[in-house]
Amino acid sequence: MCGIVAAASSNNIVPVLVEGLKRLEYRGYDSAGLAVIGSAGIERVRSVGRVAELESESAGTQAITGIAHTRWATHGIPSERNAHPHVSGSIAVVHNGIIENYETLRRELTAQGYVFTSDTDTESIAHLIQATLKTEPDLFKAVRIACQRLVGAYAIAVIDHTQPGKVIVAREGSPLLLGVSEPGKSTGNYAASDASALLQVTRNMVYLENGDIAELTASKVKITRLDGSPVERAIHVSELSAAAVELGNYQHYMQKEIFEQPEALANTLEIVGGSKSIQPGIFGAEAANLLADVDSILILACGTSSHSGYTARYWLEALAGVPCNVEIASEYRYRTSVANPRQLIVAISQSGETADTLAALRHAKALGQSKTLAICNVPESAIVRECTLRFITRAGPEIGVASTKAFTTQLAALFVLTLVMAKLRGKLSAEQEASYINELRHLPVAVNKVLSLENEIKTWAQRFADKHHALFLGRGMYYPIAMEGALKLKEISYIHAEAYPAGELKHGPLALVDADMPVISIAPNDRLLDKLKSNLKEVQARGGELYVFADQDSEIADSEGVHLLRLPEHYGQLSPILHVIPLQLLSYHVALVKGTDVDKPRNLAKSVTVE
Numbered sequence: 209m210c211g212i213v214a215a216a217s218s219n220n221i222v223p224v225l226v227e228g229l230k231r232l233e234y235r236g237y238d239s240a241g242l243a244v245i246g247s248a249g250i251e252r253v254r255s256v257g258r259v260a261e262l263e264s265e266s267a268g269t270q271a272i273t274g275i276a277h278t279r280w281a282t283h284g285i286p287s288e289r290n291a292h293p294h295v296s297g298s299i300a301v302v303h304n305g306i307i308e309n310y311e312t313l314r315r316e317l318t319a320q321g322y323v324f325t326s327d328t329d330t331e332s333i334a335h336l337i338q339a340t341l342k343t344e345p346d347l348f349k350a351v352r353i354a355c356q357r358l359v360g361a362y363a364i365a366v367i368d369h370t371q372p373g374k375v376i377v378a379r380e381g382s383p384l385l386l387g388v389s390e391p392g393k394s395t396g397n398y399a400a401s402d403a404s405a406l407l408q409v410t411r412n413m414v415y416l417e418n419g420d421i422a423e424l425t426a427s428k429v430k431i432t433r434l435d436g437s438p439v440e441r442a443i444h445v446s447e448l449s450a451a452a453v454e455l456g457n458y459q460h461y462m463q464k465e466i467f468e469q470p471e472a473l474a475n476t477l478e479i480v481g482g483s484k485s486i487q488p489g490i491f492g493a494e495a496a497n498l499l500a501d502v503d504s505i506l507i508l509a510c511g512t513s514s515h516s517g518y519t520a521r522y523w524l525e526a527l528a529g530v531p532c533n534v535e536i537a538s539e540y541r542y543r544t545s546v547a548n549p550r551q552l553i554v555a556i557s558q559s560g561e562t563a564d565t566l567a568a569l570r571h572a573k574a575l576g577q578s579k580t581l582a583i584c585n586v587p588e589s590a591i592v593r594e595c596t597l598r599f600i601t602r603a604g605p606e607i608g609v610a611s612t613k614a615f616t617t618q619l620a621a622l623f624v625l626t627l628v629m630a631k632l633r634g635k636l637s638a639e640q641e642a643s644y645i646n647e648l649r650h651l652p653v654a655v656n657k658v659l660s661l662e663n664e665i666k667t668w669a670q671r672f673a674d675k676h677h678a679l680f681l682g683r684g685m686y687y688p689i690a691m692e693g694a695l696k697l698k699e700i701s702y703i704h705a706e707a708y709p710a711g712e713l714k715h716g717p718l719a720l721v722d723a724d725m726p727v728i729s730i731a732p733n734d735r736l737l738d739k740l741k742s743n744l745k746e747v748q749a750r751g752g753e754l755y756v757f758a759d760q761d762s763e764i765a766d767s768e769g770v771h772l773l774r775l776p777e778h779y780g781q782l783s784p785i786l787h788v789i790p791l792q793l794l795s796y797h798v799a800l801v802k803g804t805d806v807d808k809p810r811n812l813a814k815s816v817t818v819e
């Protein structure tokens with residue numbers, strides 16, 4: 209989704225802006241631009257395509273104050289005229305989010321004589337601020353007043369060439385943080401959509417709250433609320449290392465992130481691995497009391513995060529005996545539902561900023577559902593801050609748009625939640641608890657072994673490249689894993705893929721099966737294996753080509769039209785975490801064969817901060 213970088217410094221900030229945008233590329237974008245305060249006024253460069261193009265077009269530009277942006281089109285097609293920054297007279301604005309009343313503003317401002325040159329909602333912010341400057345000449349105050357008229361979600365950064373040396377930023381609903389001067393290292397103050405853009409200059413981050421507005425100069429930062437009242441916001445020293453967002457020896461971030469899973473899981477489970485028992489306190493100080501009274505669970509999430517929820521539902525009901533539902537956040541937030549104050553709301557999100565998940569969480573709270581838990585990879589994110597309980601997955605920054613290590617660490621967190629709930633409900637013996645802790649402890653090693661299947665999967669990938677459709681089958685807790693496999697293939701290789709519970713095959717999708725429709729099946733050695741084998745026979749009988757991911761001991765054999773790959777070990781309840789890995793590798797290698805942009809698939813964004 210759109211990314212913002214802004215800087216006020218005593219040195220040339222153009223390289224900082226460009227480097228910052230490169231760090232935000234992973235969020236997904238279709239055009240990029242920057243504006244700086246030059247000697248003769250605002251100097252603006254915009255381009256459709258990669259930040260690298262913007263970099264060459266802005267080579268030679270020098271300035272000490274500027275703003276920059278990667279745009280993911282919402283209002284108006286990707287084009288240079290719609291790319292940010294948008295300019296009105298002396299000012300330039302970049303914006304992330306959606307202004308819902310932009311048509312009203314556009315009509316009003318057009319009537320006042322402002323000429324719109326783009327189709328964006330953002331341009332109305334630029335003209336609104338310019339119009340406000342007529343009665344309130346101070347830029348900070350004018351932006352503050354203008355923001356009060358905006359309805360919707362925004363993070364903005366504004367410069368004015370008649371008031372050089374300062375950048376005004378404001379946030380309501382879209383992510384924005386400040387990077388403040390680090391003595392001896394940086395000589396300036398900065399703002400960006402996420403910390404990774406600013407690690408190049410500072411580790412000192414200030415997370416703005418909704419309704420905050422800040423003025424940055426090279427030497428000072430002033431923050432107030434939109435009504436003008438001053439506020440103090442704490443400085444957090446980011447623990448992200450610059451190396452964590454480097455590609456290193458890998459070809460793509462997705463590949464790096466797939467191979468980081470053993471470490472990501474080890475870090476996430478560190479809190480459990482060292483102890484002999486699992487305590488509710490892992491989820492926060494209030495967890496023991498709050499969870500003891502829970503009578504059911506509702507999981508809210510989007511995309512890959514929802515698939516971890518669907519998987520966990522099988523664990524929570526089977527092992528902890530707690531009724532669990534999973535709902536896509538964008539559906540739940542607009543549905544009339546029956547509130548249950550004893551229900552635990554679990555919001556799952558890698559980024560913690562997904563607009564629909566955040567809105568669904570707020571909707572639940574507004575209905576009186578006050579028991580809330582965030583499972584999230586970003587500790588300072590909005591979703592974490594708005595939940596009572598939290599479990600921070602420690603996957604490290606995930607840059608590839610297609611989520612991998614965030615997914616498996618979410619599953620690990622949800623398994624820990626299952627154990628806590630089972631224990632609180634008297635459904636976990638000390639023996640079982642010790643045995644599950646042991647399995648969790650060895651999970652990174654088990655994942656590592658699965659990663660060694662990569663070469664065989666590469667061979668399979670060659671056979672998929674000319675296919676237009678694929679079917680993924682799973683049963684029980686492997687059905688959501690099949691859903692995740694299908695999503696991965698769609699996202700990065702653009703092959704249409706669908707997941708079905710294998711038992712549902714004969715109720716429709718079997719009609720599609722022929723030699724051109726590969727069928728990928730997850731066949732762990734569990735009590736449903738025999739049933740699954742019958743489903744696979746149905747596919748074989750229709751001339752379908754089967755690709756089966758089985759366990760070492762699954763009684764299933766290679767035969768005509770059946771390609772078989774065995775995972776090194778069966779891992780009981782935790783097996784879904786192992787079985788998703790070959791599916792991640794398969795989609796990655798199919799995308800490589802097809803030559804798609806693996807880390808930045810077309811039309812998609814990493815962090816979907818608009819509805």
Ligand code: G6P
Pocket residue numbers: 510511512513556557558559560561562565609610611812813814815816
């Ligand atoms: C986007 C990303 C997906 C992600 C989903 C939910 O669609 O491309 O990879 O699963 O958002 O994101 P979240 O940050 O809430 O997990």
